[in-house]
């Protein structure tokens with residue numbers, strides 16, 4: 001190595017050392033970890049904002065539940081979220097006999113998070129039926145959003161299915177035929193995981209994402225039921241028990257409206 005080469009190599013080393021020092025210095029500016037903290041108690045903003053928007057008696061009633069969820073977020077829920085992240089859902093194509101049967105296997109950490117969201121707190125149901133967390137009527141949507149706000153700081157992925165459950169139940173309640181309501185609503189809003197019917201919504205298509213009006217799924221009336229023709233493209237919670245699809249009713253109801261839920 002001649003003198004010039006040595007000079008260049010030493011400059012490069014110095015530059016990379018300086019770069020590493022700078023990176024280490026910037027890393028000190030990370031927001032601190034809140035592992036082990038109570039996410040609700042530590043949140044001064046929420047303590048200020050909630051009394052302005054939530055009914056006093058409801059807030060007093062929810063306080064211990066929010067504190068419990070806040071502690072879980074900084075503890076068990078955070079651990080479960082990390083474990084579920086390392087062990088994502090697995091799509092199987094066949095049953096154990098080799099027959100075609102697609103099903104999704106979830107890690108136990110994900111299932112335990114479900115039991116916290118659906119079972120312990122009923123986040124999916126609190127704004128859609130009475131009796132959740134001992135409150136005698138449906139809570140205002142804001143109550144649900146406070147629980148979601150906390151929950152999502154520890155685990156975000158599960159919130160989409162939880163949200164689908166509530167909003168799908170409201171579609172069924174408002175627009176479903178009486179026999180459909182009777183058949184599905186109690187199980188969609190159940191906090192008992194052995195009877196809970198999980199929900200999903202198929203809206204997006206290849207042709208229609210942002211521009212949902214361009215979606216092409218057709219619904220054709222056949223006697224007393226509808227047959228759907230086409231393809232959906234994207235769906236959270238694909239293994240759900242109850243699925244709401246957006247489709248364009250042909251023939252019979254074309255004049256009434258362009259889109260409907262099925």
Ligand SMILES: Cc1cc2nc3c(=O)[nH]c(=O)nc-3n(C[C@H](O)[C@H](O)[C@H](O)COP(=O)(O)OP(=O)(O)OC[C@H]3O[C@@H](n4cnc5c(N)ncnc54)[C@H](O)[C@@H]3O)c2cc1C
Nearest residue numbers: 160200201202203204205206208209210211234235236237
């Ligand atoms: C986490 C997650 C969960 C989801 N869950 C569901 C679900 O449960 N059910 C379901 O049906 N769908 C679901 N989706 C799909 C989602 O609704 C679509 O991704 C969304 O509607 C956007 O459609 P796209 O992906 O086809 O993007 P595109 O519509 O192709 O958009 C691509 C890009 O182009 C931009 N763009 C689009 N149109 C215009 C325009 N006119 N002018 C300027 N820019 C434009 C968009 O902003 C975007 O950046 C989910 C998506 C995510 C990320």
